[in-house]
Amino acid sequence: MTYDLHTHSTYSDGTTSVEANVRDALAIGLAGLGVTDHDTTDPFDEAMAAADGTGLEIVPGTEFSAELDGFSVHVLGYWIDPQHAELVAELARLRNEREDRARAIVDRFRDLGIDLDFARVQALAGDAPIGRPHIAQAVVETGAAPDLRMVFDTWLADGGPAYVEKHAVTPVRAVELLTAAGGVAVLAHPGLYGAAVEPGRGDGSDGADGRALGPGLDATVVEQMAAAGLAGIEADHPDHTGGHRSRYRDLATALGLEVTAGSDYHGAGKDNPLGSATTSRDVVERLRARR
Ligand code: AMP
Ligand code: FE
């Protein structure tokens, strides 16, 4: 009885539909699916409808963008009220900010000699908030790089020559906002911050052979987030090394937080398969009880 608490769909930068994710979650025997598109609550209704009568539990959430010292920090918020006025306002602001930022990133690429078209980026995103993977896909289409990974490694990773900040809220503020919106906040993949890393960068190995994916988030920041009401830490993430997992598991224990796991699925054929990291029902119930 396990839950994959971290997945994306075409409602943000995933490449599979919510319906397909629900169908695949059932096919691999998951008990529950966290629907956590970036900076949106739009997939909730469709996810609920798709799972209705199947026995699959949808854990509605969002992967909320925060920013600290020029680096992205992601905070997962589960069971948030999609009508909460403050949250709705912040999500709208982030969506606009993402569009301005995407234009700025396209300009950077043009300065770098890559003939990128903003309209194409917009078309790739559709109704979703524009994310770097949409831009990276458009870069691949120009022929400037063979795949998304190369685009990130060369230009678009945090701190890269085409990277532009989002001017999002701080991680502490993100926790406050998600909690005020009736949800529980969980720090996403803390091992992937502070360097040019994010999902898809790991080699999937866990332990001594795993590539170190940056220093990870400082314990002080996590302590501040805990003081603001953080409920859990996603210590188990496919791109975390064994070192990250034990470090953040210990930190969660020390701070009295739950330890969660999620695959950070971004679509079929991508690096982190659906269900490649799962959370037990016990932990999900404890998280729910923290609302
Ligand atoms: P954004 O929200 O626009 O800043 O884009 C963040 C998303 O870009 C992440 O959720 C990943 O899907 C992807 N991403 C960020 N950094 C990398 C990286 N170094 N390699 C591959 N994908 C990345
Ligand atoms: Fe993403």
Ligand code: FE
């Ligand atoms: Fe993330």
Ligand code: ZN
């Ligand atoms: Zn994610």
